[in-house]
Amino acid sequence: MGCMDYGRALREKLFVENGSILLEKLIASCSSRSIPIRSFSIEELLKATNNYDPFLRFHENGSYQWYKGSLEGRLISVKKYRNILYTEERDFPFTDMVICAKMCAHKNVLKLIGCCLETPSPIAHAIAYLHTAFSRPIIHRDIKPGNIFFDQRDIPKLSDFSMSIEIPEGEFEVKDDHIVGTYGFLCPFYVATGIVTEKSDVHGFGSLLLELVTGKTWRDLYEYSETASFINFEDRIRINIVKIVESAIQAGEVEAGLEQQLQASLELAQVCIDWNPEFRPTMIDVTKELRRIERCIP
Structure with a gap:
């Protein structure tokens, strides 16, 4: 248009x-x-x-x-x-x-x-735009609640591009041994290898989505279980998400008819934070899935 x-x-x-x-x-x-x-x-x-x-x-x-x-x-x-x-x-x-x-x-x-194409998920779209609108994709590298501000109409705006890095034209990744970002939102693959890809931001967005949906920080999600465990970070997050959601539904904290959307949002967030970047969706795919979930809301 x-x-x-x-x-x-x-x-x-x-x-x-x-x-x-x-x-x-x-x-x-x-x-x-x-x-x-x-x-x-x-x-x-x-x-x-x-x-x-x-x-x-x-x-x-x-x-x-x-x-x-x-x-x-x-x-x-x-x-x-x-x-x-x-x-x-x-x-x-x-x-x-x-x-x-x-x-x-x-x-x-x-x-x-x-x-003009304003969006109900402007942060997801903003990240997708960084990744796809330029010949050299821009990776934000610090997707977190502290870098999101709301305007007078309560529309969220992505900010702070000081840690952003460009991927060379025609390439799919860039190596940067100077690891930057915020713990809890950093992509584990990036931390382990120094390799930055579009999927690094997907992980950050997935962590952000988890906080939005559960109302818990990454630290809360990790420490939610009552007993210590030697299972890995990713598995513990998944187990605790199930506990949190089940508790919320049983306590009547989830609005009637929205359980399916809540579950779909959590599943999307979890696939976004998969340790293996190849298993994560692109941000374009994330925006499409968010739209599908939104359309299912009664």
Whole structure:
């Protein structure tokens, strides 16, 4: 959707799955070059179109509306798509953007300057963007609660890229013997080998997701059992998660009907923290799974 807003009512449901579609299409199209469009916030587009003033609407059909607008001192047209995400037309906005991005240098093609695809899982998407939007993937290396801030609309924002590292173009990993990050969120494979991959951030996100879902820190999860054990860290975490979830359900702390979503979220988190990076999903896969889980909420 060129410079679009799917509507405030849909904002909480949109981007995890659909942002990944756009990223995949753009990345395939751009042949390792930087993605040539900007990302705009809902507020920017609301301001540009005077809250989608009907008097500024100059064209519409069954799937979208066109509005005149003004952004950063320039006249723009904003294409606002209707809710077609679960129809056979769902790929149309993304195909539209990709082709416009490729053709923007032509003098007779409307120039695409950006899009708006806000997300209910913005941190997952932000990490996926770092990994896929550039010819040299950027690995954050310090995904943790302390590096996430909330704006005035309670939308989380990823911060602190001081420990980030780039993977050389055409490569899948980079070696760095100077181990950085936060204990409890560090990828064990990275700590053991010094090898940084996209899956290093997946582990950090999995640890973050565990904290969000269980309400427990990694230390709490490890020490939850009443008796000491010589089993490894990963197995102890899994065992204690089961105990925590079962206790919460039995105590009535889990909202009715959400047990399935809770379990799915925990399973996703656990596969993200697998010791073997090859068994972890990509961040694109993580965002898709989060979207699937969200759609199952009654």
